[in-house]
Amino acid sequence: MSASNKGSGVGDLYQFVVDGPSERSRLDAWLAQMPELSAVGLSRSRLQALAAEGMITINGGVARPAQRLRPRDTITVRVPPARSPADLVPQDIPVPAVYEDEHLIVVDKPAGLPVHPGPGHPDGTLVNALLARCPDIRGIGGELRPGIVHRLDLDTSGLMVVAKTQTAHQRLTEQLKNREFQKEYLALSVGMVTPESGTIDAPIGRDPRHRQKMAVDAAGRAARTHYQTLEELEGHTLLNLVLETGRTHQIRVHLAYQGYPLLGDAVYGKASAFIDRQSLHAARLGFHHPVTGAWMQHHAALPEDLAHVLITLRCPRPLPG
Numbered sequence: 001m002s003a004s005n006k007g008s009g010v011g012d013l014y015q016f017v018v019d020g021p022s023e024r025s026r027l028d029a030w031l032a033q034m035p036e037l038s039a040v041g042l043s044r045s046r047l048q049a050l051a052a053e054g055m056i057t058i059n060g061g062v063a064r065p066a067q068r069l070r071p072r073d074t075i076t077v078r079v080p081p082a083r084s085p086a087d088l089v090p091q092d093i094p095v096p097a098v099y100e101d102e103h104l105i106v107v108d109k110p111a112g113l114p115v116h117p118g119p120g121h122p123d124g125t126l127v128n129a130l131l132a133r134c135p136d137i138r139g140i141g142g143e144l145r146p147g148i149v150h151r152l153d154l155d156t157s158g159l160m161v162v163a164k165t166q167t168a169h170q171r172l173t174e175q176l177k178n179r180e181f182q183k184e185y186l187a188l189s190v191g192m193v194t195p196e197s198g199t200i201d202a203p204i205g206r207d208p209r210h211r212q213k214m215a216v217d218a219a220g221r222a223a224r225t226h227y228q229t230l231e232e233l234e235g236h237t238l239l240n241l242v243l244e245t246g247r248t249h250q251i252r253v254h255l256a257y258q259g260y261p262l263l264g265d266a267v268y269g270k271a272s273a274f275i276d277r278q279s280l281h282a283a284r285l286g287f288h289h290p291v292t293g294a295w296m297q298h299h300a301a302l303p304e305d306l307a308h309v310l311i312t313l314r315c316p317r318p319l320p321g
Contacts, residue, residue: 013077014034014036014078015076015077016034017073018070018071018072027056027063027064027066027067027069029271030069032047035210036210037077038266038267040118040212041121043154044276048065050077051064051065055080056075056077058075060074063075080122088128088143088144088146090131090132091132092129093113093129095108095109095113095130097133098298098300099296099298103167103290104172104289106159106298108158108159109157109160109282110157111303112277113125113126115151116144116145116148116151127148130146131146134162137162140169141169147169148160148162149161149163150181153249153252156281157282157300157303158300159283159300161287163290167291171290175288181287183242183282183284183286184241185251185281185282186281187238187239187255187279187280188263188310189237189261189262190269191235191236191259192237193229193258197228197229198227199225200223200257200258201223201224202216203218203222203223204216204221204248204253214250214253215253215257216253216257223253224243225241225251226244227240227241227242228240233313237260238310239255249268251280252268252278256268263309265279275305281302283301283302
């Protein structure tokens, strides 16, 4: 597979050429595993929508999501540009809140929900949901990402704190910068992790071969992840992870580097029949309240898809053909 990307006044344009091993793959499934596309938040469902809008072509002709690929097919994906701040609209998107007061809201972000508008998702994001719930956050901390203090990847579920005032945003951002946040994740990795606990201390930077990906790189920024095995399950390991630093894709990169990629991570590992996203959940989040200074600790239970995977691995049965 070869690929190229270039920006334009009407959005971003990605082009791929299919080689032999991808023959007969479905278009939407094949594109969903392309690092260049997943890095900008283009999920399989979003790619299907782009195809329906005529934004994806094969050899110049409009493509169907289920179309089978052949060697040397040329695929072009056109992604419309992100909306301007003035275009941000409130949308009634259900997002559970685990805590809320006049200064902040802590939400349990579902997997598959983008945090803010971008090239692959002009709306239908957490920001759009927040504008519907908390209209006064518009402009807090920035026009394009109102209220947002920190982010989670598109397909990572779990806890995020959002500021509802400028003061709260400033003080929470300072805590994040000073590494005063406590972030704990639950993850399901492929393989039996050894040793059962430890610290992965390896710098992370841009992957020189795939600039949309991250990689362990001696010239990168310091990154440390502490992990503890919670359960061993049929060739997989359930882990609790604590981030000491907060680099992009840190857990995903560190575990893949150690040889234990996240189950379902098509970018740093491979896709899985068990789950259609990386098995990563931000389960605990601690920080000082930006006004009272009181320590706050919040917890989010495993979402249904990850809980189902655990049940399946604890009671294995043959997968449907």
